[in-house]
Amino acid sequence: MHPLTGVLDPAHLSALTARTEGRPDVVVGVVDGAVDPGHPDLALQPIRFVGAPIPGRDPDAPPGHGTLVVSSLAARPTAPTPGICPGCSFVVRPVPGVDVPPAAPVDLAYALADVVTVGARVVNLSLALQRLPIAGPAGPADDPGIGMLLDTVELARRHGVVVVAAAGNDGELGGPPLVRHPWVIPVVACDDEGRPPPTSTLGRAIGRHGLTAPVLPHELSGTSAAAPVVTGAVALLWSLFPGASAEAVRDAVTRPRSPARRPSVVPPLLDAAYAYEVLRDVSA
Template sequence: MKRTVGHSDVTVGVLDGPVAIGHPDLAEARMSILGSGGARSSITGSQSCRHGTFVAGVLFARRGGAAPGICPGCSSILVPIFGEHAEATPDRLASAISAVVRAGARLVNLSAGPQSLSSNTEHKLELALDFAARHGVAVVAAAGNQGMLGSSAITRHPAVIPVVATDASGRPLTWTNLGATAGQRGLAAPGAGITSLSPDGGTVTWSGTSVATALVSGALALLWSVFPSVNAAQLRQAVTWPAQRGTLVPRLLDVRTAYASLARHAR
């Protein structure tokens, strides 16, 4: 983080709840809103707005404030996909993924999964993620907080980095979802007791895979800012290689090692 605050050429698509863009710690953030749902950022009491504002703070809040503010120099496209609660329909999520890719996102942060999937809606999500992969977009997605073993159409997709949440000691939280896909090519990141922005202008402390996912997305945005010539596959490989087998628990995010790997590739 000391090397860069992120570059404006790296655009992060945030598919989440509406964001209270008037928060003082977001005053200098390079944010645009895609879709009519952006007007709902004024609903500061909704769970979806609290969630979206929290995630935005992890990524884009000013450095030196209460929130992590990992990549405030990057550009962002906010796509409000949640209703009153922090959940999205599969159709809405699939459309949002395609739309944010068309709008120029290079990396997509997806901190919450959709409602239950039918075979038809699962196929739509797979097509949207295929579209993102063809356009060189990396997708970082939360594994979920149901304490389950398994995967979903999102976390199984090869363009996606699934993220599980850990405590301060690096142990997975008891309610984080785990699975073979996450264990093989996913990442674990801190997700317990993280403080970020609240829509009321203050801060709030949360835990969960949404938190960990935003931390991973921010780290990848910084790496891409320092090494703009690498593609999405090279970036994924730098943070998840070598692939693990026979484990349900992914490796911890290691930005230092990923940086060294990308530096060697960039020579």
């Protein structure tokens, strides 16, 4: 039994972790802050860095945001908190100059394009977008980097790459343009009873094509910790159904057992067991 089974029971992730740790030909992309490749939980794991150079490591510093996100997915099975899909391969693209996100939209666009180009099947974005101090009704959407980022999401869609993004912890309705894109799966964190905290960013688009997920038991919190749960589920589903298309995997993982819940601004809870059933029936 996977050590995280009890923590992730609300999402029924054990239906996947009991069957596989992931396949090495399923490449998981992570775009985040600086990642420490020398972290003991990541020792000997199949992690490749692309794009930005790896920042120097301070041996006395606690693990940073990017290291914790990668560990959520890739930490070796014998680690104190093992990763969700440690048998997969990983491509990591640190965003230059960012340790604790948010990131500039143009930097995020370049980073996402890098991991798509080198073969990621699913990409985790546990970071927020910087907001420009622009007055007027258009607000941060005036940033030309937003259009570039959304174009890069379309690039991911054309390449069959599933994009999972943290919905945000601003306690507002709507969310940034990234999580409103119909190809992106925005993720909202929840407590043990499936309820999102008051700080959650919610909205019609998030409720329509997003998911709620529990958080992993480490220093991360909020949507940064919940997004890797969905990313890991996608990676495990692709490991179990390697011939499935990106559209089929994305549909399976976001399809709720009760379709009537979809009109809400709060997305349904990830149900990995149901996603497995959906793909099993499609693949039969």
